[in-house]
Amino acid sequence: MKPVSGPPVSALLASTAPAGSADPAMPARPSTALAPPDAQAPLAVAPARGAWSLSLPENASAHGDRIDALLASSHRFELALAAVMLGWLLVAVVRFRGARKVAPDGGTRRSRAWVLGLALGVFGVVDGSLFLGSESYLRDVLWNFRVPTEDPRTVRIEINAHQWSWEARYAGQDGTFGTKDDVVTWNDLRVPAGVPVWVQLVSTDVVHGFALPAFRVKLDAIPGRVNQTWFQAAREGAWEVACYQHCGTSHYRMRGVLTALSPEAYAAWLREAGRQAVQAYDADDTAAHWGWAWRTP
Amino acid sequence: MKPGALLKSLWTTDPQRVARQYLWGGFLFLLVGGLLAMLIRFQWAWPGQPVPGLAWALPESKGALTPPTYTAVFTMHGLLMIFFAVTPLLFGALGHLVLPLAIGTPRMAFPRLSALGFWAYAVGGALMLASFCVRLGAASAGWTAYPPLSTPAFTPGLGQTLVTVAVLCVGVSAFLYGLNFVVTVVRCRAPGMTWGRLPLTVWGLFYGAVLNVLFVPVLAAATGLLLLDRVAGTQFFIAGAAAVGGGGDPLVYQHLFWLFGHPEVYILILPAWGMVGDFVAFFSRKPAHGYRLTAGAMGAVTALSGAVYAHHLFTSGMAPVLGRTFMVLTLLISLPAQVMFLNWLMTLWKGSVRLTSPMIAALATMIVFGLGGITGLALGAVATDVPLHGTLWVVGHFHLTMGAASFLAVFAGLYFWFPRMYGRSLHEGLAKAHVLSSAVLFIAVFGGQLVAGYAGQLRRLYDPYQYTFLAHLLPLNRWTTFAAFLLGAAQLLFVVNLVRTLGWGRAAEPNPWKVGTLEWTNAGASPVVLRGPHELSQPEVQQQLGRDWIGQAEPLPVAVPVKVADAPEPSGVEGAG
Numbered sequence: 001m002k003p004v005s006g007p008p009v010s011a012l013l014a015s016t017a018p019a020g021s022a023d024p025a026m027p028a029r030p031s032t033a034l035a036p037p038d039a040q041a042p043l044a045v046a047p048a049r050g051a052w053s054l055s056l057p058e059n060a061s062a063h064g065d066r067i068d069a070l071l072a073s074s075h076r077f078e079l080a081l082a083a084v085m086l087g088w089l090l091v092a093v094v095r096f097r098g099a100r101k102v103a104p105d106g107g108t109r110r111s112r113a114w115v116l117g118l119a120l121g122v123f124g125v126v127d128g129s130l131f132l133g134s135e136s137y138l139r140d141v142l143w144n145f146r147v148p149t150e151d152p153r154t155v156r157i158e159i160n161a162h163q164w165s166w167e168a169r170y171a172g173q174d175g176t177f178g179t180k181d182d183v184v185t186w187n188d189l190r191v192p193a194g195v196p197v198w199v200q201l202v203s204t205d206v207v208h209g210f211a212l213p214a215f216r217v218k219l220d221a222i223p224g225r226v227n228q229t230w231f232q233a234a235r236e237g238a239w240e241v242a243c244y245q246h247c248g249t250s251h252y253r254m255r256g257v258l259t260a261l262s263p264e265a266y267a268a269w270l271r272e273a274g275r276q277a278v279q280a281y282d283a284d285d286t287a288a289h290w291g292w293a294w295r296t297p
Numbered sequence: 298m299k300p301g302a303l304l305k306s307l308w309t310t311d312p313q314r315v316a317r318q319y320l321w322g323g324f325l326f327l328l329v330g331g332l333l334a335m336l337i338r339f340q341w342a343w344p345g346q347p348v349p350g351l352a353w354a355l356p357e358s359k360g361a362l363t364p365p366t367y368t369a370v371f372t373m374h375g376l377l378m379i380f381f382a383v384t385p386l387l388f389g390a391l392g393h394l395v396l397p398l399a400i401g402t403p404r405m406a407f408p409r410l411s412a413l414g415f416w417a418y419a420v421g422g423a424l425m426l427a428s429f430c431v432r433l434g435a436a437s438a439g440w441t442a443y444p445p446l447s448t449p450a451f452t453p454g455l456g457q458t459l460v461t462v463a464v465l466c467v468g469v470s471a472f473l474y475g476l477n478f479v480v481t482v483v484r485c486r487a488p489g490m491t492w493g494r495l496p497l498t499v500w501g502l503f504y505g506a507v508l509n510v511l512f513v514p515v516l517a518a519a520t521g522l523l524l525l526d527r528v529a530g531t532q533f534f535i536a537g538a539a540a541v542g543g544g545g546d547p548l549v550y551q552h553l554f555w556l557f558g559h560p561e562v563y564i565l566i567l568p569a570w571g572m573v574g575d576f577v578a579f580f581s582r583k584p585a586h587g588y589r590l591t592a593g594a595m596g597a598v599t600a601l602s603g604a605v606y607a608h609h610l611f612t613s614g615m616a617p618v619l620g621r622t623f624m625v626l627t628l629l630i631s632l633p634a635q636v637m638f639l640n641w642l643m644t645l646w647k648g649s650v651r652l653t654s655p656m657i658a659a660l661a662t663m664i665v666f667g668l669g670g671i672t673g674l675a676l677g678a679v680a681t682d683v684p685l686h687g688t689l690w691v692v693g694h695f696h697l698t699m700g701a702a703s704f705l706a707v708f709a710g711l712y713f714w715f716p717r718m719y720g721r722s723l724h725e726g727l728a729k730a731h732v733l734s735s736a737v738l739f740i741a742v743f744g745g746q747l748v749a750g751y752a753g754q755l756r757r758l759y760d761p762y763q764y765t766f767l768a769h770l771l772p773l774n775r776w777t778t779f780a781a782f783l784l785g786a787a788q789l790l791f792v793v794n795l796v797r798t799l800g801w802g803r804a805a806e807p808n809p810w811k812v813g814t815l816e817w818t819n820a821g822a823s824p825v826v827l828r829g830p831h832e833l834s835q836p837e838v839q840q841q842l843g844r845d846w847i848g849q850a851e852p853l854p855v856a857v858p859v860k861v862a863d864a865p866e867p868s869g870v871e872g873a874g
């Protein structure tokens with residue numbers, strides 16, 4: 001994302017958002033910096049997309065283009081069906097308004113067969129292709145956990161949703177959760193680009209919705225259960241993490257930032273953060289020790 | 298009047314008077330819910346700015362919505378509109394008015410249940426209004442009230458408890474009129490009123506009533522258990538997370554809630570579909586195309602309605618096998634909906650279209666329902682649902698189907714049956730201006746929401762522009778807000794019309810729309826039904842009666858069949874005002 005001079009909205013944002021929102025360089029921060037980005041302050045960069053067109057958030061995911069293409073085809077169906085419906089209705093009303101000759105029956109066997117056939121045909125084409133497209137994406141990506149399990153580079157993250165922030169835990173250098181070098185961040189997700197990221201998601205309090213709009217990822221965080229998802233960043237950059245499930249008064253501020261770094265920068269950051277975590281480790285701080293066994297599907 | 302007499306007149310078992318009680322109750326809550334919608338729109342156009350004229354209600358913030366107020370506002374908006382405005386208007390008001398008359402019975406199967414149902418609704422409504430005035434404010438956990446957020450650990454106020462009881466009350470009311478309608482249609486039809494001769498409106502009300510009987514108890518189970526969690530310290534829906542430490546499962550609530558919540562969509566839309574089917578036939582002066590197919594399609598939707606509910610839970614981490622099953626079932630429901638829709642279009646085709654106010658409202662219902670249905674396609678398939686889930690796309694979609702479509706259907710029905718209800722006709726010009734402007738503005742408002750949602754704007758955000766990727770949507774949201782304000786203002790057309798008609802309106806003709814259904818042709822008598830509801834433009838009727846319609850129970854004066862060869866060309870328009 002490149003810095004764009006602020007639209008009129010930025011003036012308004014300044015009045016409702018805490019200070020520190022004017023930092024266009026945030027995505028380019030040194031990767032070793034441990035201070036989390038101020039997740040309460042919006043990134044100052046507004047995406048250069050039309051507000052009036054049907055355009056999705058920028059796609060930063062390696063697999064997002066498949067969903068985008070499916071959505072685009074569903075829009076073509078929607079447009080075609082809307083055009084037929086409106087056109088038919090309009091022509092009928094204009095052409096037959098107050099017409100003098102009217103069929104006294106509720107259709108013939110043939111006209112009713114046409115209705116059934118037309119409905120079946122539209123159903124087959126529209127719903128059929130949506131089903132097949134959806135199904136293949138589900139099989140290849142969304143529900144296919146073989147990819148992160150079998151890829152040796154896969155990074156695992158445990159995310160704990162709170163009212164109102166995202167707490168993320170990384171296994172650290174030893175690759176094992178629940179040890180002294182576990183790295184914990186708040187509203188600050190860091191992942192390597194081009195590598196599968198496997199997430200296990202829980203909630204401490206209420207139901208939250210973990211969403212990466214730029215990655216077409218969305219999953220509920222529900223107390224009492226561990227949910228899983230995975231994604232892969234297509235390139236380096238910074239994008240927002242949003243909560244889409246109403247979770248109380250400050251739900252709208254449950255905002256995080258996900259930064260995709262180069263694998264080297266990510267490794268350097270994790271090494272340094274793990275070192276600091278070991279130094280700051282406090283065995284008596286029970287609230288800091290959470291986690292669970294990873295289950296592989 | 299003595300208080301005893303007043304009470305007696307309030308406790309009425311006459312379906313016509315119950316209908317009027319529901320009508321005024323529904324209008325009251327439509328007004329409150331609509332004003333709350335205006336507040337939500339104001340907040341998205343000018344986040345955190347003082348709302349003009351609201352300083353008396355929110356003195357601490359000088360009239361600006363704060364995050365807690367805002368959460369209460371959208372929660373109450375949803376609950377009031379669904380449970381206290383649109384459903385009672387469709388079933389309580391139009392249902393009680395039309396259903397007994399149209400099947401030829403002077404009274405419901407259980408007259409006292411009608412009265413009891415209205416008073417359960419009235420008590421629920423009073424509790425809803427009371428919740429605005431209690432400490433810690435009204436309910437704020439969203440209309441879905443997902444636990445654990447809706448449990449006292451996270452929403453401690455009395456308001457949430459009052460609202461939970463209010464939903465239980467309105468559930469009792471919905472169950473009672475549902476049961477009453479089902480039994481009335483099954484048992485109290487006039488002689489000759491076979492299932493194949495029911496007006497489509499009655500079919501819609503009947504199917505909707507069946508869904509009420511089946512699924513409102515599920516809502517009662519969910520809210521009842523939630524109420525126990527709130528007041529009795531049980532933990533049905535509180536899981537063992539760190540902050541709550543219970544032993545239940547919040548996901549069970551979500552399943553129960555949507556097992557009711559999805560059929561509720563059809564509870565709202567089935568009567569609307571029925572009215573569209575009837576009005577399109579009446580005002581095309583032509584029998585409904587494929588009557589049996591349409592009634593069957595509505596039945597198929599009813600049968601499937603409970604089996605698709607879990608598409609609301611596609612992102613809850615459900616097992617892939619369940620996700621696939623509910624995706625297939627959800628897509629399947631679009632087939633009967635299409636059959637029904639095509640039948641409406643076929644009825645219009647080669648009809649003799651009269652653009653009366655009920656017809657314009659019915660066509661507008663068709664259009665907004667069609668647009669709403671089409672935008673639901675992408676939500677039925679799991680892969681495309683995930684990016685759109687929880688965004689304003691969903692909000693725009695369901696506001697078109699169950700908000701705009703059922704609202705316009707309520708007004709289609711009201712403009713149609715008002716002469717039957719109050720003996721006076723509403724002004725046609727004002728009525729047409731009202732439904733036309735409402736329809737156009739509905740599409741503008743909910744179209745704006747669809748666009749914003751597609752760009753990723755999440756629902757229920759106090760200040761969406763906290764997110765950088767949504768910041769550019771402010772102008773769009775502001776224009777949508779202007780359209781919403783205009784939509785609110787357009788309702789004055791109806792208010793003026795209503796006041797004018799009730800105050801100075803002229804008496805209506807006994808059958809102003811020239812149709813043959815029993816509520817227009819058999820006031821009071823015990824009819825014997827001879828034919829279906831859409832016998833319009835029949836050649837022998839035109840020849841013998843000189844008009845293009847005949848009552849469902851009206852015998853043809855000469856029962857001699859007309860020889861087809863000698864029959865004169867039917868003129869088609871006589872007698873059709």
Ligand SMILES: [Cu+2]
Pocket residue numbers: 162164207208209243244245246247251254
């Ligand atoms: Cu949240």
